[in-house]
Amino acid sequence: MAYSFISHLACPKCQAEYFPDEKHQLCSCGSPLLVKYNLEKMKKQIKREDLLTRSSDLWRYHELLPVQNPSNVVTLGEGMTPLVSMPFIGKDMFIPQLFMKDEGIIPTGTFKARGAAVGVSKAKELGVKELAMPTNGNAGAAWALYSARAGIQCTIVMPVDAPAITRNECIAADSKLYLVDGLISDAGKIVARVIEEKGLYDASTLKEPYRIEGKKTMGIEIAEQLGWKMPDVILYPTGGGVGLIGIYKALNELKSLGWVEGELPRLVAVQAKGCAPIVKAWEEGKASSEFWPDSETIAFGINVPKALGDFLVLEALYQTKGCAISIDDEEILEEQKKIATYEGAFICPEGASAFVAARRLRETGWIKKDDCVVALNTGAGIKYPNTVQRQVPILQPEDRIQISLEL
Numbered sequence: 477m478a479y480s481f482i483s484h485l486a487c488p489k490c491q492a493e494y495f496p497d498e499k500h501q502l503c504s505c506g507s508p509l510l511v512k513y514n515l516e517k518m519k520k521q522i523k524r525e526d527l528l529t530r531s532s533d534l535w536r537y538h539e540l541l542p543v544q545n546p547s548n549v550v551t552l553g554e555g556m557t558p559l560v561s562m563p564f565i566g567k568d569m570f571i572p573q574l575f576m577k578d579e580g581i582i583p584t585g586t587f588k589a590r591g592a593a594v595g596v597s598k599a600k601e602l603g604v605k606e607l608a609m610p611t612n613g614n615a616g617a618a619w620a621l622y623s624a625r626a627g628i629q630c631t632i633v634m635p636v637d638a639p640a641i642t643r644n645e646c647i648a649a650d651s652k653l654y655l656v657d658g659l660i661s662d663a664g665k666i667v668a669r670v671i672e673e674k675g676l677y678d679a680s681t682l683k684e685p686y687r688i689e690g691k692k693t694m695g696i697e698i699a700e701q702l703g704w705k706m707p708d709v710i711l712y713p714t715g716g717g718v719g720l721i722g723i724y725k726a727l728n729e730l731k732s733l734g735w736v737e738g739e740l741p742r743l744v745a746v747q748a749k750g751c752a753p754i755v756k757a758w759e760e761g762k763a764s765s766e767f768w769p770d771s772e773t774i775a776f777g778i779n780v781p782k783a784l785g786d787f788l789v790l791e792a793l794y795q796t797k798g799c800a801i802s803i804d805d806e807e808i809l810e811e812q813k814k815i816a817t818y819e820g821a822f823i824c825p826e827g828a829s830a831f832v833a834a835r836r837l838r839e840t841g842w843i844k845k846d847d848c849v850v851a852l853n854t855g856a857g858i859k860y861p862n863t864v865q866r867q868v869p870i871l872q873p874e875d876r877i878q879i880s881l882e883l
């Protein structure tokens with residue numbers, strides 16, 4: 477039986493179709509391409525019960541992934557992250573059925589590992605020897621490490637302000653790393669030039685069709701972990717929006733297979749107040765977003781002033797009766813601290829923004845008390861050591877701790 481049921485690539489804008497066994501980047505019309513599967517055929521051959529005996533990583537869904545030959549799979553065991561209940565913080569915000577999908581424990585410490593695992597595996601299958609990409613840090617780190625495992629050369633350009641640890645990951649993987657005195661959009665322009673001059677494979681967000689396939693597995697896992705039921709609401713910290721587009725795509729594929737039934741969850745795109753192009757477009761009822769000038773936020777992974785797939789994100793919000801909301805950095809840091817204090821989970825600022833959004837939307841009544849709500853924590857708090865700062869007393873070896881009554 478086929479390892480993958482991939483059939484072709486299709487353009488969501490002009491409907492052009494492409495063969496999946498050749499290298500493709502954007503459609504000739506400039507739109508990202510989406511991977512299509514032969515779901516009718518798959519439905520006859522695979523049942524969701526067939527998954528029960530499989531490995532507990534994202535490759536358990538290989539029929540719905542683009543890699544055709546299992547020998548091309550490049551894996552560090554990524555996927556099947558826990559769906560953790562959040563009883564204390566849930567009580568605090570009056571959402572009793574609050575869950576966190578915790579991507580903080582995946583290889584490289586962020587869910588970018590999913591996109592990299594599938595993207596790099598497919599690049600290997602297509603015979604790619606060298607690729608290049610701009611990044612806000614986490615994607616570059618993941619692609620550098622997975623490329624290293626695949627024996628693919630990797631050129632990465634990231635802003636000087638990107639989290640320092642992601643730099644170190646790229647260096648450790650021996651990729652060709654450059655820093656730019658600017659934003660991810662500036663890094664993108666530099667990468668576009670080297671790609672044109674050197675003919676490298678362009679692994680920029682959505683300029684290759686396969687990263688999205690890796691990220692969509694978050695949606696499949698959430699459904700499987702809830703016993704093949706969908707939650708009422710999924711909140712997603714949105715930069716390029718790849719994860720949100722992916723989750724929407726995955727849940728639609730599961731519906732076509734008959735593996736889940738009913739209404740799709742209302743999808744929520746969460747952005748930072750200092751970079752909220754999708755929120756602005758959604759509030760204005762538009763089909764695409766505008767470049768957000770001078771964007772700034774501590775939640776670096778969602779600092780994307782203009783996303784190539786913005787129209788796909790907005791479509792997913794409109795189609796699921798979802799919404800978009802922006803959060804300020806101060807509230808993000810407060811929530812990050814609160815979640816560690818209440819639940820023992822040290823999550824990344826991007827993930828914390830999704831929890832603030834849940835809180836706000838519960839206050840307005842948009843989230844109902846009995847809704848089943850899943851917030852995506854897209855990465856580990858330990859990748860951002862500077863978000864927590866407090867003076868701590870330093871003792872001499874002979875000192876005693878004065879325990880005061882307030883403690």
Ligand SMILES: *Cc1c(COP(=O)(O)O)cnc(C)c1O
Binds near residue numbers: 714715716777778824
């Ligand atoms: C990249 C990133 C995001 C945003 O992901 P998109 O799918 O591109 O919107 C959110 N959180 C973290 C930690 C990230 O690294």
Ligand SMILES: [Zn+2]
Binds near residue numbers: 488489
């Ligand atoms: Zn097209």
